[in-house]
Amino acid sequence: MTVLARTIEATRRYGDVLALDRVTLDIRAGELVGLLGPNGAGKSTLINLFVGLRRPTSGTVELLGGSPQDPAMRRGIGMTPQETGLPESLRVSEIVDVVSAHFPERADKGELLARFGLGDLARRQVGGLSGGQKRRLAVALAFAGKPRLVFLDEPTTGLDVEARRALWDGIRSFHEDGGTVLLTSHYLEEIEALAQRVVVVGHGQVLADDTVRAVREIVGVRRVSLVADDLPELPGVLGTERADGRISLVTTDPDRLVVELVRSGTPFSGLEIRPTTLEEAFLAITSKETAHV
Numbered sequence: 001m002t003v004l005a006r007t008i009e010a011t012r013r014y015g016d017v018l019a020l021d022r023v024t025l026d027i028r029a030g031e032l033v034g035l036l037g038p039n040g041a042g043k044s045t046l047i048n049l050f051v052g053l054r055r056p057t058s059g060t061v062e063l064l065g066g067s068p069q070d071p072a073m074r075r076g077i078g079m080t081p082q083e084t085g086l087p088e089s090l091r092v093s094e095i096v097d098v099v100s101a102h103f104p105e106r107a108d109k110g111e112l113l114a115r116f117g118l119g120d121l122a123r124r125q126v127g128g129l130s131g132g133q134k135r136r137l138a139v140a141l142a143f144a145g146k147p148r149l150v151f152l153d154e155p156t157t158g159l160d161v162e163a164r165r166a167l168w169d170g171i172r173s174f175h176e177d178g179g180t181v182l183l184t185s186h187y188l189e190e191i192e193a194l195a196q197r198v199v200v201v202g203h204g205q206v207l208a209d210d211t212v213r214a215v216r217e218i219v220g221v222r223r224v225s226l227v228a229d230d231l232p233e234l235p236g237v238l239g240t241e242r243a244d245g246r247i248s249l250v251t252t253d254p255d256r257l258v259v260e261l262v263r264s265g266t267p268f269s270g271l272e273i274r275p276t277t278l279e280e281a282f283l284a285i286t287s288k289e290t291a292h293v
């Protein structure tokens, strides 16, 4: 299958910060790929390398078979960065015209706005849009030049449920028409709603590149915390911590853990089970802590 974007051993440093560490990744035609990772994992840096806003410190980045620095390649892509400053005095319809003018091919304006739930707002000045409407417009603009490949950096941040769904529908219909998308998110749920393939990044590295289902099993871990003097060896424990008189166990199977704990007859109190954040899940998985306390 045609590779539309690729990094080979791409490393990016900002001074002392190693934002990306030898990342090798292919984005193939027709894929909708979710890039998942906690804050600071390197997601935006990776997108910025692909779209040519940054260069790798070492390694290679290819876009549409050429260099991301080549304007001819860049005309084949669309993007919405994490933060967008749109001119407040322009009307929605005018902004679409301005952006489309940079591309040889243009999406039909009416269709584009309708796709992102902005059909009734074409004549509204951008300054008069709500935050959610502005965000949807910013995402719609990524599709204005009929791109082959679209990069969306946290497209739904700050949107309510309805706006988020409108946006998902717009992204899905582009994909169903054969378009390729790479989007970032902090939320597996969002990626699950859209993508089949998910690439998990943490500490600048690709930690997993798999189906959403496989990754859900990795990151769907729970934190079981309790007060106890000592614990026996328990099944499925990925990491343990002691803090403020409590023991926290990170596990993929909290039900089984609690059953085994009760069976062991170990006295305990104050049992709590809660979901872990993505960050905690990866810390637990990548840490070498012993499962036994």
Ligand SMILES: Nc1ncnc2c1ncn2[C@@H]1O[C@H](COP(=O)(O)OP(=O)(O)OP(=O)(O)O)[C@@H](O)[C@H]1O
Residues within 6 Å of the ligand: 014, 015, 017, 018, 019, 037, 038, 039, 040, 041, 042, 043, 044, 045, 046
């Ligand atoms: N311009 C910069 N100068 C210095 N450090 C930077 C710069 N941009 C990013 N970094 C650092 O590089 C690392 C990766 O940042 P990046 O923005 O790529 O992560 P991210 O996964 O997109 O995070 P978030 O989900 O918070 O947007 C972080 O440690 C960040 O502080």
